[in-house]
Amino acid sequence: MEPTKRTRRPAALAAGLACLVLLATACAGEGGSGLAGGGDETDRGDGKQIEIALIPWEEAIATTHLWKVILEELGYEVTVTEVDVAPMYQGVANGDVDVFLDTWLPLTHADYWEEYGDRVEDLGHWYDNAVLTLTVPSYVEEVDSIADLPAHADLFDGRIVGIEAGSGLVRTTREEAMPAYGLDDYELIESSTAAMLAELDAAIAEEEPIVVTLWRPHIAYAQYDLKDLADPEGAMGGAEQIHAVGRSGFTEDFPEVAEWIGDFTLDDEELSSLEQAVLADHEDDPEAGARAWLAAHPEFVERTLGEAGEGLEF
Structure with a gap:
C-alpha cells in the first residue's frame, strides 16, 4: 500500500477506529435480538441470519x-459482533458465530489455527501480501533496520x-523478533490498536521518535509518512495470506455465501481504496463507505458474485 496524499488529521485515525467499532457493534440491533435489517429488494437470502465476528483491525x-x-442487499440479515x-x-x-474474515496464515x-483449525472451515484466502512490521516515522534517521534498535534503546x-496482547503480531514481536535481535533493553507495551495509533499520532505531532508494531495492509501508511524497519533475520515472517473462516457446517448451511466468499479477492490497490472509503472518507458511516466503494467497483461485484450480483445497486 503506497503512501498517498494526507486527507485529514492523523489523530482522527485512532478516534475513527474506536467510532467504527462502536458502529459495528451497534449493528446488532435493539432488544438483544442481534439481527441487522435484511434487504427488501430480493428474496435470495430469504431472511437467513448470518453473524460475522469483527476484531477491530482496519482490514x-x-x-x-x-x-x-x-x-x-442479497436478502440476508447480518449481525456484526465485536x-x-x-x-x-x-x-x-x-459454532457461536458464523464467519470471520481476517485469519492470517x-x-x-498459527497458534490459534493449531488449536481450532480442525473445528472450522477455511473458506479461502482473499489477500496474499500481508506482512507484520516494526515501524518508525520516516523522520527517525537513526534506525533503518530492527538490527539497529539495540544501539538506540535510549532514543x-x-x-x-x-497492540492487543492476544494478537499474533505481539506474540511474533515478543517471541521471535526481540530474541533474534537482542532487544533486551526494550519493553513491548501491550495495549490496543487504537491506543497504539494514538501514541503514534502524538509522537508524529511532536516529531518524536517512536517504534510501533504495525502490519500491511493498514490505512496508517496512507495517513502518515512511515518507514518499516528492515528484518534481515526474517523474524517477523514473510508475506502471508488473509483467509475467511466459517463455523463447521457453514458451507452446507450457506452454500452460495461460501462460494461468494471463496471467490472474494482484493489486490493492494483495491484494499487500500476500500480502507480509505470505509475508515476515512466515511468514518462516521462505514456502511456508506462500503456502498460507495462497491458502486465505484462494479467489476469487483461481477467477479465475486457472478449472476447473483446482477441488478444490485449500492
Missing part, C-alpha cells in the same frame, strides 16, 4: 462492512508500542 473493519452491505481474537476463534469453533494466527525510551 477486518473494511471487509466486514463490505460483506455486511453485500449480504443485506470480539477479541482468542474468543473469536473459540466462538467460530463452537500460515504464521500470525525510544526502551519502548516498543504494541
Whole structure:
C-alpha cells in the first residue's frame, strides 16, 4: 500500500477506529435480538441470519462492512459482533458465530489455527501480501533496520508500542523478533490498536521518535509518512495470506455465501481504496463507505458474485 496524499488529521485515525467499532457493534440491533435489517429488494437470502465476528483491525473493519452491505442487499440479515481474537476463534469453533474474515496464515494466527483449525472451515484466502512490521516515522534517521534498535534503546525510551496482547503480531514481536535481535533493553507495551495509533499520532505531532508494531495492509501508511524497519533475520515472517473462516457446517448451511466468499479477492490497490472509503472518507458511516466503494467497483461485484450480483445497486 503506497503512501498517498494526507486527507485529514492523523489523530482522527485512532478516534475513527474506536467510532467504527462502536458502529459495528451497534449493528446488532435493539432488544438483544442481534439481527441487522435484511434487504427488501430480493428474496435470495430469504431472511437467513448470518453473524460475522469483527476484531477491530482496519482490514477486518473494511471487509466486514463490505460483506455486511453485500449480504443485506442479497436478502440476508447480518449481525456484526465485536470480539477479541482468542474468543473469536473459540466462538467460530463452537459454532457461536458464523464467519470471520481476517485469519492470517500460515504464521500470525498459527497458534490459534493449531488449536481450532480442525473445528472450522477455511473458506479461502482473499489477500496474499500481508506482512507484520516494526515501524518508525520516516523522520527517525537513526534506525533503518530492527538490527539497529539495540544501539538506540535510549532514543525510544526502551519502548516498543504494541497492540492487543492476544494478537499474533505481539506474540511474533515478543517471541521471535526481540530474541533474534537482542532487544533486551526494550519493553513491548501491550495495549490496543487504537491506543497504539494514538501514541503514534502524538509522537508524529511532536516529531518524536517512536517504534510501533504495525502490519500491511493498514490505512496508517496512507495517513502518515512511515518507514518499516528492515528484518534481515526474517523474524517477523514473510508475506502471508488473509483467509475467511466459517463455523463447521457453514458451507452446507450457506452454500452460495461460501462460494461468494471463496471467490472474494482484493489486490493492494483495491484494499487500500476500500480502507480509505470505509475508515476515512466515511468514518462516521462505514456502511456508506462500503456502498460507495462497491458502486465505484462494479467489476469487483461481477467477479465475486457472478449472476447473483446482477441488478444490485449500492
